[in-house]
Amino acid sequence: MKQSLFYVPTLREAPKDAEVKSHKLMARAGIIRMSAAGIYTYLPLGYAVIKKIETIVREEMDKRGGSELLMPALQPRDLWEESGRWAEYGPELMRLKDRKERDFCLGPTHEEVITEAVRDHINSYKKLPLALYQIQTKFRDEMRPRFGLMRGREFIMKDMYTFSESEEDLAVWYQRMKEAYTEVFRRCGLQTRIVASDVGQIGGDEAHEFMVMSEVGEDTISYCTVCEYASNKEFSGLKKGDDCPECGGGIETAQGIEVGNIFKLGTKYSESMSATFTDKDGKRKPAIMGCYGLGISRTLMAVVEQHSSENGLVWPDELAPFDVHVVPVKYAGEAHIEAVNGLYDRLKKSFAVLLDDRDERLGAKLADADLIGIPARILIGRDFAEGKVEFSDLRSGKKRLVDVDDIETALSK
Ligand code: ATP
Ligand code: MG
Numbered sequence: 390m391k392q393s394l395f396y397v398p399t400l401r402e403a404p405k406d407a408e409v410k411s412h413k414l415m416a417r418a419g420i421i422r423m424s425a426a427g428i429y430t431y432l433p434l435g436y437a438v439i440k441k442i443e444t445i446v447r448e449e450m451d452k453r454g455g456s457e458l459l460m461p462a463l464q465p466r467d468l469w470e471e472s473g474r475w476a477e478y479g480p481e482l483m484r485l486k487d488r489k490e491r492d493f494c495l496g497p498t499h500e501e502v503i504t505e506a507v508r509d510h511i512n513s514y515k516k517l518p519l520a521l522y523q524i525q526t527k528f529r530d531e532m533r534p535r536f537g538l539m540r541g542r543e544f545i546m547k548d549m550y551t552f553s554e555s556e557e558d559l560a561v562w563y564q565r566m567k568e569a570y571t572e573v574f575r576r577c578g579l580q581t582r583i584v585a586s587d588v589g590q591i592g593g594d595e596a597h598e599f600m601v602m603s604e605v606g607e608d609t610i611s612y613c614t615v616c617e618y619a620s621n622k623e624f625s626g627l628k629k630g631d632d633c634p635e636c637g638g639g640i641e642t643a644q645g646i647e648v649g650n651i652f653k654l655g656t657k658y659s660e661s662m663s664a665t666f667t668d669k670d671g672k673r674k675p676a677i678m679g680c681y682g683l684g685i686s687r688t689l690m691a692v693v694e695q696h697s698s699e700n701g702l703v704w705p706d707e708l709a710p711f712d713v714h715v716v717p718v719k720y721a722g723e724a725h726i727e728a729v730n731g732l733y734d735r736l737k738k739s740f741a742v743l744l745d746d747r748d749e750r751l752g753a754k755l756a757d758a759d760l761i762g763i764p765a766r767i768l769i770g771r772d773f774a775e776g777k778v779e780f781s782d783l784r785s786g787k788k789r790l791v792d793v794d795d796i797e798t799a800l801s802k
């Protein structure tokens with residue numbers, strides 16, 4: 390990709406409403422642009438990374454037996470009356486009317502729609518289990534939209550729903566999703582802590598949250614300094630200095646960003662909405678459900694928070710929108726431009742390349758490159774005439790001269 394055509398509107402100053410580092414940087418780096426409070430455009434750089442996160446999520450879901458579908462964002466009131474949530478949900482639900490004055494909402498979550506979509510089909514235990522997921526835009530009129538993509542009113546989520554014939558089978562899916570999430574976040578360059586949590590608004594039997602430990606996180610985690618025990622403080626009430634309920638060790642607290650969660654829903658929706666099946670003994674039973682949410686856009690924000698400084702970021706390898714950023718000190722003079730383009734065409738055969746072909750000062754190009762955050766950079770300067778370029782690994786900060794012929798080898802490492 391030539392940078393002159395890649396729309397990355399970088400800013401010198403962060404917008405005034407940006408409070409945390411990642412939000413400031415995402416605005417300055419041309420990753421997102423606010424449209425209204427809690428509502429954002431994903432600019433090409435941001436959207437490129439969103440698509441990479443989605444690819445990882447799809448791979449990990451599909452590998453474990455998930456089938457992808459896409460449900461409507463616009464949902465009729467009738468369905469929400471069936472589950473009782475039209476009245477229960479409160480002001481976070483974005484409600485609207487169609488031209489015939491019928492009530493709808495913009496989906497904040499999809500338990501009702503998925504249950505309706507499968508209930509006529511799952512009449513026998515032979516049709517179970519089912520594991521269905523989607524990646525979709527959700528709408529929630531949050532009381533305090535803030536920190537950029539962390540708490541949006543419109544945001545991207547992956548939500549999976551499982552339907553099982555027994556508690557044992559639900560436990561299998563629950564464990565499988567725990568592993569899938571651990572792997573998704575690891576591939577996204579995030580270390581997560583799995584914490585026990587309250588089943589809350591959705592209603593159910595057991596729940597865990599995936600937390601990225603970070604001082605800007607809105608959740609407080611109570612964790613044991615001796616064993617693996619960790620819980621959401623809101624759920625356990627454990628304070629610093631309390632005894633660990635599992636080993637008696639000392640409890641500490643820290644802030645975390647919730648990037649995903651898994652719930653054993655049980656039969657709340659299958660009972661109220663009659664999603665029943667006939668078991669092996671001919672008995673009619675409600676399907677046992679699980680639901681598993683993963684914040685795609687919030688994950689992007691957590692990645693930027695964890696992989697950045699005040700002046701720039703370096704994307705984790707699997708999320709980098711390009712493999713290498715080629716920055717010529719000068720992009721002028723017919724012969725020179727031809728030589729640079731030749732190198733660009735050659736590298737493109739093996740790598741995703743961003744070439745800074747803009748007519749800008751070097752300082753401006755490098756400041757933008759630091760914001761864009763491609764982990765490998767090639768600076769084409771004076772030594773190019775002697776067949777050498779400067780290769781930098783942004784993660785280690787190491788720079789060295791390499792032969793033009795050896796660039797592919799250097800990049801493969
Ligand atoms: P929170 O406690 O942060 O409000 P939640 O319990 O409402 O989250 P779920 O309804 O389970 O979250 O949603 C699944 C995932 O979607 C969350 O783990 C989070 O990563 C993401 N998410 C939830 N609300 C938002 C939001 N307003 N903006 C961005 N991502 C969100
Ligand atoms: Mg919420």
